[in-house]
Amino acid sequence: MGLRRAVLARNGLCVQVGDRYAVMPEEAMKVLFLTRYSQRGGSSRYMVHQYLPAYAQAGMTCTVAPLFDDRYFDFGVLDRPTGIGEIARHSLYYARRVLLRLRALIDSHRYDLVVLEKELFPYVPYGFEEWLRRRGAKLVVLFDDATYAYYRQHPFPLVRLLCRGKIERIVRGATHVIVWNDHLAGYMRRLNPRVSVVNSGVDITRYPPKDYRAPRTTDRLVIGWIGTPNGFPYLRSLETVFAELAQQYPIELHVISSMAYSSAHVQVVNRTWSMQTEVQHLHDLDIGVMPLPNDEWTQGKSGVKAVQYLAVGVPAVCSPVGVARRLITHNVNGMLADHPTAWRCALTRLLDDPDLRERMGMAGRATVIQSYSTQSVAPRLVDILLQAGRSA
Incomplete structure (x- = not known):
């Protein structure tokens, strides 16, 4: 209201x-x-x-x-x-x-x-x-x-x-x-x-929904992460998962940040963050991820990156830490994963099913409009x- x-x-x-x-x-x-x-x-x-x-x-x-x-x-x-x-x-x-x-x-x-x-x-x-x-x-x-x-x-x-x-x-x-x-x-x-x-x-007028009917700009499936370089160690916790997925799917990892991220296990596309290009870079994602360890510091985080994914209609896979427990309804507007096997299963389901990605993404956007x-x-x-x- x-x-x-x-x-x-x-x-x-x-x-x-x-x-x-x-x-x-x-x-x-x-x-x-x-x-x-x-x-x-x-x-x-x-x-x-x-x-x-x-x-x-x-x-x-x-x-x-x-x-x-x-x-x-x-x-x-x-x-x-x-x-x-x-x-x-x-x-x-x-x-x-x-x-x-x-x-x-x-x-x-x-x-x-x-x-x-x-x-x-x-x-x-x-x-x-x-x-x-x-x-x-x-x-x-x-x-x-x-x-x-x-x-x-x-x-x-x-x-x-x-x-x-x-x-x-x-x-x-x-x-x-x-x-x-x-x-x-x-x-x-x-x-x-x-x-x-x-x-x-997030200002929902600044985050229009992803157009799932638009022609794709790449034939690869895009997993994405947005944040400051301070969060790179959290993203690196998924390296073994990315390595396994890269053997089965044509995936690339998009990192939207102020510095470049590198990986020995998955092809990385670095996108320099700016207010002007942020939303377009988010639209390029098929799945957004927010991995976090469960400790005192991360339990206090505000979860904005997950809100950004959902705002543009991109499904999110998140660690069940802090705000994510309330923001994400598992298998409805995203998925929660608390160990490597769960991360691999969640990402596999979304990579296999474009209709599921769209349904969860749009459910996530509705959540943001109503409460976030x-x-x-x-x-x-x-x-x-x-x-x-x-x-x-």
Whole structure:
């Protein structure tokens, strides 16, 4: 259900959110979004940027201040966490971005609500968030992954020491916490009762369905994966499965990412990710895959790549981890596979049956339209921010 209309009332702006009306003061609520990235960063794009039109329609005046802008994505180190060496090589850039974020914090008192993506500064101990809170900021914090687990499991002892308990302290001091996963909600509610769960969403108007009647561009069957290079180790877990399938079927693996993926077992076609070509590359897939190990970090992931496959009508095979358990109804809108034999069987069924691929793909798109589109998720997010902005 979308935002259907906005009408001016004598006591302020009256905005319909779902089946309710939220009465706003005559002056629009001013919201500062402190994101990690510009729109090129997946987490920021899917948690903030794509919802800005809905927030504006609801009468909010939105300012987005990313920690890292587009230039960050040209450094070529996105396959691993940024190290001291990279920071030193690009020291002027990082110094400038830190100063801009500090400036945004100083100006935060001008806003009715501050929305923070996870933390103010990665790898920096808790403190700036407390300063923001003590200045009286109403702080809504967004999490689409288990950042607390990342710090606990970090390979460098100094990072584990500096950031121990950081995320927990941020959550405790927040006015409200929004998470994209039930597993995250369970953890966060032990720290703060004001936690809301929303579904991962994609703008369904940007993701038209795959045309199954269109001529194929290749005589090979295409298995695809989309994501950042940080996820390549998960994809590599399917190498033995790909090797077996490649002996039986004319398959190729399409990898949509910012860096090239290589395989000794299957022919790989690398597609450089961009906002402009993303959907076309997804349309080229016959099957989308989302393999994940079952651990604390992956249980907190938002499952956006599976939502993207389903949005364009491509059937997905996923590990039954985190969001996938709720998103995928096995043998209806996709398949779940928890070990190599199950992966091989699921992919074989879909490779053998083009009609099954289409049926599952279209069922998946219907799931996204109903529950995992920005159009279905936006009203809930608007309602949460309006209530947080009005809270005492």
